[in-house]
Each structure stands twice: as C-alpha cells, then as structure tokens.
Amino acid sequence: MSARKPGSTPAERTPAPRDDLAADLAVMARLEGRPLPTVHELAEMLGVSSTTAFRIIARFKRNGMLKLIDRVVLPGDICHCVADLRTRLLTGLDLDRLEQRLREDPYVSAAAAVTGKHNYRVLAVHRDMAEANAWFKAMLTEPAVIDGALTFCRPIIDRRDYAQALLAAGTG
Structure with a gap:
C-alpha cells in the first residue's frame, strides 16, 4: 500500500449523483x-x-436549472402590485401578443395564466403608484383584455426556489 501525498484525496469516492x-x-x-x-x-x-x-x-x-445572476435588493419605497386580467379570445394571435408583451415588459416580475374569474395574474414592480396605474391602464388597452383589477401589495416573501417544492422536501 503506497502512501498518499498530503492534501490528496482517497481513490474511493461516493458514486456520482444520478443524471436524472x-x-x-x-x-x-x-x-x-x-x-x-x-x-x-x-x-x-x-x-x-x-x-x-x-x-x-x-x-x-x-438545462436552465442554474443561471448566474445577482438579485437586487429593492428599496422599501418601491411599489409592488398585482394585476389580474380577464381576457377574451378574439384570435389566438391576441393572446400571443399579450403574453409576448408580458414576457418583454421590464416591470413584470412574474406572470401566470390562472383559473377563476381572471385569466392572467401579473406581478409587477414600479417606482410609484402613479407609474403602476399608468402601466395598468396601458395593459387594459390590449385587444385580448376585457378588464382587470390592480391591487397594491407588500411582498412578505419572494422565493425563487422550486426544487424543494417539487420534491415535497419541506424546509429542511
């Protein structure tokens, strides 16, 4: 049995995690x-x-599971809002246009197609309430949008993690 160099690791290691x-x-x-x-x-x-x-x-x-970005800690006076939008289907192109606008909108932090009275829930961040109101009025001009509701909020938690939720691993 040969001696290992200081700082070297043993040859036997735990098998690599499965690739799934x-x-x-x-x-x-x-x-x-x-x-x-x-x-x-x-x-x-x-x-x-x-x-x-x-x-x-x-x-x-x-695989898109890891992106190297820096999160910005926003000042406390930033205006957070939730816009719930109800849509009509005139043509599929109208919904495609709306969704593309949401993807490209720098104020939108998250958008989801939802069930219930409204069809889309959009989370947005603005400098102030006046800017948020102007943004919302512009959203209402989209051909696919019938009406909506704008609610101002104060985020309690902003969790971007998903693996634990998908695994039902809890908070451990």
Missing part, C-alpha cells in the same frame, strides 16, 4: 437559498470528485 431530474432536484434542494458553492465545495458537499461537481454545475446551466 429527481437526482438533480435533490441536489438543487440542498443548494437553494444559499450562495452557489465553488466546484470544490460542491464536490465536498456531495462526496464526489471536483470533475464530477464541475459537470453537475455545467449540466444545471445547460
């Missing part, structure tokens, strides 16, 4: 809400080689 959605979500659930670890830190966390950890990060980026 459930395994990827399990890794993401461990990372959510924390700064992205270095390749070495991820390798230590998962008990894999640095090469394997690098491949995991590369796969996450390739």
Whole structure:
C-alpha cells in the first residue's frame, strides 16, 4: 500500500449523483437559498470528485436549472402590485401578443395564466403608484383584455426556489 501525498484525496469516492431530474432536484434542494458553492465545495458537499461537481454545475446551466445572476435588493419605497386580467379570445394571435408583451415588459416580475374569474395574474414592480396605474391602464388597452383589477401589495416573501417544492422536501 503506497502512501498518499498530503492534501490528496482517497481513490474511493461516493458514486456520482444520478443524471436524472429527481437526482438533480435533490441536489438543487440542498443548494437553494444559499450562495452557489465553488466546484470544490460542491464536490465536498456531495462526496464526489471536483470533475464530477464541475459537470453537475455545467449540466444545471445547460438545462436552465442554474443561471448566474445577482438579485437586487429593492428599496422599501418601491411599489409592488398585482394585476389580474380577464381576457377574451378574439384570435389566438391576441393572446400571443399579450403574453409576448408580458414576457418583454421590464416591470413584470412574474406572470401566470390562472383559473377563476381572471385569466392572467401579473406581478409587477414600479417606482410609484402613479407609474403602476399608468402601466395598468396601458395593459387594459390590449385587444385580448376585457378588464382587470390592480391591487397594491407588500411582498412578505419572494422565493425563487422550486426544487424543494417539487420534491415535497419541506424546509429542511
């Protein structure tokens, strides 16, 4: 048996995590809400080689599970609002136009097609209430929009994590 160099790692390592959605979500659930670890830190966390950890990060980026962005802490006086929009289907092009507008709108932080009285729920951030009201009135001019309701809100939590929710892993 030969002696290892100081600082080297043993040859026997835990097998690499499986390359499937459930395994990827399990890794993401461990990372959510924390700064992205270095390749070495991820390798230590998962008990894999640095090469394997690098491949995991590369796969996450390739699959859209990981994007390197900096979140901005907004000032407390920023105006948050929720716009619920009711639509009519004149043509599919009208809804496509509305959804494209929502995707490209710099004020929109999230938009979802929903069930119930309204068809779309849009979360938006503006400098003030006057700007939010003007934005909402412009949204009402879209051909697909019949009417809507604008509500001002104060976010309590803004969670971008999803892996734990999909795995039903709880908050652990």
